[in-house]
Amino acid sequence: MTNITVLGAGAWGTAFGQVLADAGNTVTMWAIEPEIVTDIHEHHRNSYRLPSVEQLPATMDATGDRAQAVAHAEIIVVAIAAQFARVALAEFKDLIPSTALVVSLMKGIERTTGKRMDQVVCESLNLPEERFVAISGPNLSKQVADRQPAATVVGCADIDNARTVAKACETKYFKPFVTTDVIGLEMCGSLKNVVALAVGMARGAGYGENTAAMIETRGLAELTALGKAAGADPKTFAGLAGVGDLVATCGSPLSRNYTFGANLGKGLSVEEATKASNGVAEGVPTTDAVVALGRQLGVPTPLASAMSDVLDKGISCADMLGELFGGDITEE
Ligand SMILES: NC(=O)C1=CN([C@@H]2O[C@H](COP(=O)(O)OP(=O)(O)OC[C@H]3O[C@@H](n4cnc5c(N)ncnc54)[C@H](O)[C@@H]3O)[C@@H](O)[C@H]2O)C=CC1
Numbered sequence: 528m529t530n531i532t533v534l535g536a537g538a539w540g541t542a543f544g545q546v547l548a549d550a551g552n553t554v555t556m557w558a559i560e561p562e563i564v565t566d567i568h569e570h571h572r573n574s575y576r577l578p579s580v581e582q583l584p585a586t587m588d589a590t591g592d593r594a595q596a597v598a599h600a601e602i603i604v605v606a607i608a609a610q611f612a613r614v615a616l617a618e619f620k621d622l623i624p625s626t627a628l629v630v631s632l633m634k635g636i637e638r639t640t641g642k643r644m645d646q647v648v649c650e651s652l653n654l655p656e657e658r659f660v661a662i663s664g665p666n667l668s669k670q671v672a673d674r675q676p677a678a679t680v681v682g683c684a685d686i687d688n689a690r691t692v693a694k695a696c697e698t699k700y701f702k703p704f705v706t707t708d709v710i711g712l713e714m715c716g717s718l719k720n721v722v723a724l725a726v727g728m729a730r731g732a733g734y735g736e737n738t739a740a741m742i743e744t745r746g747l748a749e750l751t752a753l754g755k756a757a758g759a760d761p762k763t764f765a766g767l768a769g770v771g772d773l774v775a776t777c778g779s780p781l782s783r784n785y786t787f788g789a790n791l792g793k794g795l796s797v798e799e800a801t802k803a804s805n806g807v808a809e810g811v812p813t814t815d816a817v818v819a820l821g822r823q824l825g826v827p828t829p830l831a832s833a834m835s836d837v838l839d840k841g842i843s844c845a846d847m848l849g850e851l852f853g854g855d856i857t858e859e
């Protein structure tokens with residue numbers, strides 16, 4: 528049994544906390560929202576972010592006290608909206624035990640710096656890369672919380688540490704695989720959200736499977752090219768964290784990114800879609816970061832650029848697709 532602390536009791540933080548408790552660990556949730564802490568601590572529920580679960584495991588508790596939350600943690604899991612990770616983690620820098628592994632569930636790129644979450648977490652906590660672990664895969668929180676069979680990928684520069692975390696989150700319904708390709712996991716998880724925005728938008732505007740398949744496939748090519756340029760292993764993009772997560776996210780109304788895009792496609796403004804969103808749609812701030820990263824690495828990002836024009840300039844779905852179709856005929 529391992530003491531594990533989860534920072535951030537959103538939908539995925541809470542669902543993953545339940546996975547960890549089901550795997551036999553003692554789980555402490557930390558949240559910035561006092562009402563969520565009270566709900567988990569007193570009622571074993573998170574009716575704010577994961578209302579579908581009526582009773583969280585007895586081995587899951589919550590505190591709002593940062594020092595108390597991490598004092599005995601052997602593994603610390605970070606599940607905070609990506610754009611707020613740096614500021615939130617700064618408060619934990621001097622509190623985390625010197626041997627703890629730090630796991631990120633986050634799927635986003637920091638807009639202000641263009642940095643991946645592995646970079647943000649290691650910088651914020653002054654953490655050596657061998658103690659940083661990324662988890663990414665097709666893991667829609669509600670379905671994992673329902674204990675439907677799912678798989679994920681656990682990545683760390685030190686494969687033994689990836690195995691330690693994989694073992695800690697393995698249950699009868701949750702199957703982890705391991706890799707050392709942290710960059711690949713980070714790029715897949717972040718970029719598939721941008722693709723899901725575009726697919727959702729097309730679906731919301733009434734387009735069918737051909738259009739969705741085109742965006743997903745061209746999106747996969749874009750994220751693979753950018754990922755390779757950033758140093759990722761191309762194999763990762765064909766796996767659970769790449770194709771797998773694209774299929775899950777781009778095909779499900781449970782995805783906040785897909786739903787955000789669908790609302791745009793139905794004619795809502797970015798502001799209205801933000802208000803309608805049930806949790807963070809990471810693809811929104813990540814889109815511009817992807818365009819900037821593409822420029823920096825010399826990789827064209829037609830899909831992210833078109834979505835950036837949707838988000839920043841309010842172009843229509845037809846114009847977004849027109850941008851994707853534009854340009855010369857090239858080899859696939
Ligand atoms: N929901 C899902 O199905 C999955 C989500 N993810 C990723 O996990 C991350 C978290 O997602 P969810 O829990 O679903 O999002 P959510 O929207 O339900 O929760 C976001 C969390 O971030 C916290 N937060 C925001 N600003 C903060 C701050 N300044 N200080 C401390 N905490 C702050 C909120 O309190 C909340 O706990 C995201 O990066 C998401 O892309 C990954 C896999 C699946």
Ligand SMILES: O=C(CO)COP(=O)(O)O
Nearest residue numbers: 664665666667782783784
């Ligand atoms: O990452 C996810 C599934 O793997 C969840 O996607 P959303 O953040 O779009 O809900």
